Amino acid sequence: IVCTATGNPTPTIVWTKDGNPLPSSITPVLSNGPTVNGTLSTIYSTLNFASVQFNDTASYFCNGSFERLGDLRSSVESVRMQVQVKPTLLPGNQTFERLQNSSVMFSFGIQSPVYPDLASGDVSWS
Numbered sequence: 001i002v003c004t005a006t007g008n009p010t011p012t013i014v015w016t017k018d019g020n021p022l023p024s025s026i027t028p029v030l031s032n033g034p035t036v037n038g039t040l041s042t043i044y045s046t047l048n049f050a051s052v053q054f055n056d057t058a059s060y061f062c063n064g065s066f067e068r069l070g071d072l073r074s075s076v077e078s079v080r081m082q083v084q085v086k087p088t089l090l091p092g093n094q095t096f097e098r099l100q101n102s103s104v105m106f107s108f109g110i111q112s113p114v115y116p117d118l119a120s121g122d123v124s125w126s
Contacts, residue, residue: 001047001079004033005064010041016061022047057083 005011013030015022022028026047033042043064049056058081065074 001060001062001081003045003062003064003077004042005045005062005066005075006033006036006040006042007064007066007073008039008041008068009066010043011064011066013043013045014063014065015045015047016063018058019061052081052083054083054085057081 003013003015005013013028015026015028017023017026026049029046029048031044031046033044035041045062047060059078060081061076061078063074063076065072067073
C-alpha cells in the first residue's frame with residue numbers, strides 16, 4: 001500500500017491501522033520523490049506485507065502533514081484490506097460401517113474467521 005505526500009517543508013507521514021498505531025510487525029518504508037516546481041518535496045511511504053494473515057484485515061489510514069508558518073496542513077487517505085481465508089472443516093468423531101450400496105450421512109462442523117455465522121447448510125459438496 002503506497003501513500004504519497006507533497007509539501008513545503010517536506011511532509012511527514014503517519015500510518016494507523018483501524019485508528020490505532022501500526023503493530024511492530026508492520027514497518028513503513030519511506031522514500032523521497034521528486035521536487036515539484038523547485039519548492040515542493042514529495043515523500044512516499046509504503047506498507048509491504050510479505051505474507052498477509054487474516055489479522056491484517058483492517059482499514060489502513062495514511063496521514064500526510066506539514067507545518068508552514070504556524071499553519072498545520074494535513075490530508076488523510078485510507079484503504080480497506082480484506083484478507084480471505086478458507087473455511088476449516090471440523091470432523092466429527094464418528095465411525096461408519098455400512099454394507100455396499102447402502103446410504104451413509106457424514107456430519108462436519110465448519111469454522112471460518114471471515115464468516116463466523118457460516119452454517120453447514122451454506123456449503124455445497126461435490
